[in-house]
Amino acid sequence: MKLFRIFALLWAANAANAQALLPDESLEAAQARLAAIEAPSADDRFALGAIEFLRGIEKSLQFRWQHNMAIKDFDIPVLRLPVPPNSDAAPFTPDLIVQLFETLRDDMAISQAALDSVGAAEVAIELDLNAVWFDINMNDSRDDGEGMVEFGITTMMSRRQAQEFLSQPQSEIPVRFDTADVAWLNAYTHLLSGLSELVIAFDPTEAIAKVLSSNQQMMDLMAGTRPANQYNMLGGSWVDRFAMVYGALNQQPIPANTRAAHSHFLEMIRQNKLFWAAVAVETDNQREWIPNASQTAALGFELPEGAAETWQAVLNDAEMLLKGELLVSFWRVEPVGGVNVNALFENPPVVDIVDWVQGAGLLPYIEHGPTVSDRNMRLFDRMFSGDALLFAVLFN
Numbered sequence: 593m594k595l596f597r598i599f600a601l602l603w604a605a606n607a608a609n610a611q612a613l614l615p616d617e618s619l620e621a622a623q624a625r626l627a628a629i630e631a632p633s634a635d636d637r638f639a640l641g642a643i644e645f646l647r648g649i650e651k652s653l654q655f656r657w658q659h660n661m662a663i664k665d666f667d668i669p670v671l672r673l674p675v676p677p678n679s680d681a682a683p684f685t686p687d688l689i690v691q692l693f694e695t696l697r698d699d700m701a702i703s704q705a706a707l708d709s710v711g712a713a714e715v716a717i718e719l720d721l722n723a724v725w726f727d728i729n730m731n732d733s734r735d736d737g738e739g740m741v742e743f744g745i746t747t748m749m750s751r752r753q754a755q756e757f758l759s760q761p762q763s764e765i766p767v768r769f770d771t772a773d774v775a776w777l778n779a780y781t782h783l784l785s786g787l788s789e790l791v792i793a794f795d796p797t798e799a800i801a802k803v804l805s806s807n808q809q810m811m812d813l814m815a816g817t818r819p820a821n822q823y824n825m826l827g828g829s830w831v832d833r834f835a836m837v838y839g840a841l842n843q844q845p846i847p848a849n850t851r852a853a854h855s856h857f858l859e860m861i862r863q864n865k866l867f868w869a870a871v872a873v874e875t876d877n878q879r880e881w882i883p884n885a886s887q888t889a890a891l892g893f894e895l896p897e898g899a900a901e902t903w904q905a906v907l908n909d910a911e912m913l914l915k916g917e918l919l920v921s922f923w924r925v926e927p928v929g930g931v932n933v934n935a936l937f938e939n940p941p942v943v944d945i946v947d948w949v950q951g952a953g954l955l956p957y958i959e960h961g962p963t964v965s966d967r968n969m970r971l972f973d974r975m976f977s978g979d980a981l982l983f984a985v986l987f988n
Contacts, residue, residue, distance in 0.1 A: 618727055619647045634713035638774055641706030642717070645781055646740075648699030650726040655692050657728050659684045669787055670696060675728055676737065686800035690792055697788035700781040707778045714771050718879070721765040741765060767890040768879040772870035776882065779863035779988050786856030793849035793940065799839025803832050841943035854914060854937035861911045864988055868900055882986065896975045903987050905968040913964055921963040924951050929960040 617625075626632070626640040652670045656662070660681035663671050670692070724740035727733075737743065769777075871884050879890035884900070912918040914937070919930030935957045947953030976983050 618725070618732065619643055619650050620727070623647050634710050634715045635717055637706050637709045638715045638769070639717050641703050641710070641774075642719075642769070642777060644699065644703040644706055645777060646724065646726075648696055648703060648784075650728070651699060652692055652696050653726055653728045654730050655688075655695065657730070658682055659688055661688065661692075668791075669784060673743075678729070686797045686804065689800065690795055690797055693788040693791040697785050697792070700785040700788070703781045704778060704785075707774055707781070710774050715774060716768055716770045716878075718766055718768050721767060723764075765891070766879055767881050769881055770874075770876075770878075772867050772874065773881050775863045775867035775870065776988060779860045779867065782856040782860035782863060783988060786853040786860065789849045789853035789856060793845040793847075793853065794840045794843070794943075795846070796836055796840035798843075799836050802839060803835050807832065838945065841945075844942055845940040847938075847940055850937045850940040854934070858911065858914055860988070861907050861914070864907055865904065868904055872900070899972075899975060899983075902968065902972045902975060903984075906972055906984075909964050909968055918964040919959060919961050922951065922954065922958060925958055927963070929958060930963040932957050932959050 622643045623640070626636060626643060629636050632640065649670065653673060653675055656671075657675045657678050658681060660678050661684060662675055662677065671689075721741050722739060725734045725738045726740065726743060728738055729735065867882075871882060874880075874884055874887065877883075877887045880887045881890065883889045883895065885895075885897070889895075909918065913920065913933045916932045916934030919932055921927075921930045931954055941953060941956070944953045951958070972984070
């Protein structure tokens with residue numbers, strides 16, 4: 593099933609009498625309402641954790657809008673999402689990237705606490721996905737492009753495809769999130785927490801400041817003179833992005849943050865395993881988020897036979913890598929050994945691309961032992977006929 597068809601099914605999905613968790617309510621208002629409940633039920637705690645997760649995403653978008661951080665071509669969660677221009681933005685400073693991810697990490701911790709408090713209780717909440725919106729421009733009203741589904745479509749589709757779908761009448765998209773989905777969402781909070789810790793570990797502030805300062809000095813040198821070529825227009829932004837990323841990586845990372853990221857990634861996998869184990873024994877069939885073999889997905893997609901088992905095999909490979917039980921193959925020591933990922937997180941080195949490709953920079957982490965195979969990932973990719981990345985994001 594292609595991405596285009598999946599969104600077509602999603603946009604056309606409809607069911608009567610769905611009770612929206614967010615009836616004409618912003619995420620901020622919903623968070624305040626749920627947090628004020630004196631004796632919250634398990635459903636209330638799950639709902640609060642879900643809203644706090646979404647609120648964390650919203651706050652990151654608002655922060656970027658406030659500073660006109662419309663960053664392009666950075667394939668990093670949160671940064672890659674589009675934000676509208678702000679004609680009255682506050683100045684951008686190089687330290688804002690770390691601030692953004694520190695806040696996101698803290699917001700994910702708040703969501704995790706609410707989700708952990710659900711414990712083993714049975715829960716079920718219904719959410720109309722079309723009722724969720726991000727108040728990106730902070731004007732307390734839902735504007736065009738701020739609906740979560742609408743936002744997702746414009747983010748993941750071409751402009752032509754997005755315009756085609758958005759021209760169709762909107763309908764409810766009710767999904768029933770239940771006990772298994774608590775672990776699914778918790779896994780996602782740990783994924784974003786881990787990625788945030790890595791950004792903080794490789795603090796890009798100095799690298800960004802260096803690129804911005806050098807660009808300004810060269811612009812001052814030009815003094816308004818027209819460039820002799822178009823290289824800067826065609827490739828200058830790409831070169832700048834590379835210099836920022838390389839500068840951030842080519843420094844000593846902060847071990848406390850890489851170790852925290854490692855813990856989050858392991859917890860993400862643990863929660864994901866809990867999710868799939870819970871899904872496997874479900875006997876109901878009520879607007880499922882991710883179904884088992886005898887259920888139907890609320891969004892209308894169908895999972896190939898064995899999809900859950902194959903994805904869990906991919907997770908097992910990832911877990912063994914993170915624990916150092918399997919190594920990443922390295923070309924100079926194949927087939928007898930590879931790189932210990934667990935050791936990289938525990939005592940992180942400077943990421944020097946030349947030294948890593950040649951091997952000198954990785955030598956302290958290269959060991960004799962079994963290496964991970966790409967067999968399970970290739971099987972998963974073939975199973976979804978080109979949509980493996982989309983379903984990997986969905987499955988987490």
